[in-house]
Amino acid sequence: MANNAVEVDTLIEPSWVIPINPSNKVLTNFSIAIKDSKIVSIHPSCDNSTRFNALDQIKLDDHVLMPGFVNTHTHAAMTLLRGYADDLPLMRWLSDHIWPAESEFVSAKFVHDGTLLACAEMLRGGTTCFNDMYFFPLHAGQAAIKAGIRAVLGITVIEFPNNYAADPQDYLRKGLEARDLLNSEPLINFTMSPHSPYTVSDKTFEQISVLANQLHLPIHVHIHETKTEIEDSLKQYGKRPIARFDTLGLLSPSLVGVHAVHIDDVEISLMANQGSSVVHCPSSNLKLASGFSPIGKLLRKNINVAIGTDGAASNNRLDMLAETRLAALMAKAVDGLAETLPAHQALHMATLAGARALGLDDQIGSIEKGKLADLIAIDLSQIETQPNFDVASQIIYAAGRENVTNVWVNGERVLKNKFFKNAISDTISQKTSFWTTQILNKRTN
Numbered sequence: 001m002a003n004n005a006v007e008v009d010t011l012i013e014p015s016w017v018i019p020i021n022p023s024n025k026v027l028t029n030f031s032i033a034i035k036d037s038k039i040v041s042i043h044p045s046c047d048n049s050t051r052f053n054a055l056d057q058i059k060l061d062d063h064v065l066m067p068g069f070v071n072t073h074t075h076a077a078m079t080l081l082r083g084y085a086d087d088l089p090l091m092r093w094l095s096d097h098i099w100p101a102e103s104e105f106v107s108a109k110f111v112h113d114g115t116l117l118a119c120a121e122m123l124r125g126g127t128t129c130f131n132d133m134y135f136f137p138l139h140a141g142q143a144a145i146k147a148g149i150r151a152v153l154g155i156t157v158i159e160f161p162n163n164y165a166a167d168p169q170d171y172l173r174k175g176l177e178a179r180d181l182l183n184s185e186p187l188i189n190f191t192m193s194p195h196s197p198y199t200v201s202d203k204t205f206e207q208i209s210v211l212a213n214q215l216h217l218p219i220h221v222h223i224h225e226t227k228t229e230i231e232d233s234l235k236q237y238g239k240r241p242i243a244r245f246d247t248l249g250l251l252s253p254s255l256v257g258v259h260a261v262h263i264d265d266v267e268i269s270l271m272a273n274q275g276s277s278v279v280h281c282p283s284s285n286l287k288l289a290s291g292f293s294p295i296g297k298l299l300r301k302n303i304n305v306a307i308g309t310d311g312a313a314s315n316n317r318l319d320m321l322a323e324t325r326l327a328a329l330m331a332k333a334v335d336g337l338a339e340t341l342p343a344h345q346a347l348h349m350a351t352l353a354g355a356r357a358l359g360l361d362d363q364i365g366s367i368e369k370g371k372l373a374d375l376i377a378i379d380l381s382q383i384e385t386q387p388n389f390d391v392a393s394q395i396i397y398a399a400g401r402e403n404v405t406n407v408w409v410n411g412e413r414v415l416k417n418k419f420f421k422n423a424i425s426d427t428i429s430q431k432t433s434f435w436t437t438q439i440l441n442k443r444t445n
């Protein structure tokens with residue numbers, strides 16, 4: 001070891017690095033150095049012994065190191081309703097099953113326990129940051145901190161009352177209060193999250209728009225998910241939701257529109273011109289029979305498209321690798337072009353595009369010096385990922401979340417050789433079985 005070696009916390013020496021920025025690059029025999037929460041160096045592995053003195057040096061043969069996935073749309077606590085009501089269209093699924101179950105069970109404890117389950121599932125699958133839209137954000141945030149995952153929590157607003165809040169003002173007050181209480185937490189960020197065009201009034205949208213501007217927060221909202229949503233909007237407002245958003249001044253680089261399934265060319269141009277982001281949730285769109293988002297068209301207009309799993313009640317996996325593979329496959333079929341959404345671009349959507357939508361692209365989403373160390377290692381040595389001609393293709397088309405072996409969030413190794421750093425698995429099993437019994441008892445009564 002050289003006398004002038006730099007002291008770092010961790011040195012990771014994988015076989016390959018996909019930095020995401022610059023794009024379309026695979027670095028062979030490069031290492032990453034981490035100090036505190038940040039990436040401090042990306043360098044040829046042959047320099048490790050002369051340049052660095054690490055507390056922890058980790059050699060990962062046949063592994064690729066890449067930024068963690070950014071799950072840009074989910075409802076984490078709904079993981080407790082996974083498989084509760086399946087094979088139904090959106091409005092019947094919501095009105096007849098999900099909303100009644102939520103009014104029965106949703107509480108601070110339900111949200112904490114459900115979010116903890118979701119966080120563990122996401123970490124094991126390589127997600128290091130998730131963008132959440134749900135109730136009781138303070139308790140969702142506490143669960144994320146416990147699990148050691150980065151969370152972007154919604155200041156969620158819906159026009160009608162539930163167990164969490166009485167009216168839009170109450171939702172806003174409680175969401176802003178949670179933001180104040182979690183203000184100093186390094187893993188926590190916030191968005192304004194009006195649920196959708198069909199559950200939020202013009203007056204409330206206007207108020208949210210003002211707050212988002214004042215607080216520099218993105219606006220995270222479901223948009224153009226189903227044909228019914230658009231037909232109802234035409235009846236009630238005389239315009240389609242995106243046109244309504246345009247009138248309300250909501251289209252901007254801060255808008256994170258989730259789904260965008262039924263979107264025409266004029267609306268695509270409008271969103272592109274305003275610099276708004278779209279979150280694509282292909283599994284949810286297929287399962288609820290909502291339709292196929294024209295991802296190829298959105299990408300050709302340079303819209304920032306990120307990937308989300310949506311909630312486990314409509315997917316039913318919080319599996320970003322599976323979601324991104326499906327997105328890549330579906331985009332080709334919908335476009336009629338096999339060249340649409342190649343592997344490297346799909347990896348970009350699952351990482352840096354999500355970070356950009358959330359206003360966090362200066363901090364996460366790529367492996368760059370000075371960025372936060374939110375990293376994952378994927379094992380490509382297994383039978384299912386042999387032979388290996390192209391690392392990016394192997395991740396998108398052949399690997400599964402079971403190939404994720406190690407995960408770092410904010411410089412902390414939260415998953416080590418597939419095991420959690422802290423013993424959260426037992427706690428999660430106990431809490432989940434408690435809620436399963438509660439829900440089953442209610443259903444049979």
Ligand SMILES: [Zn+2]
Nearest residue numbers: 075222310311
């Ligand atoms: Zn959703």
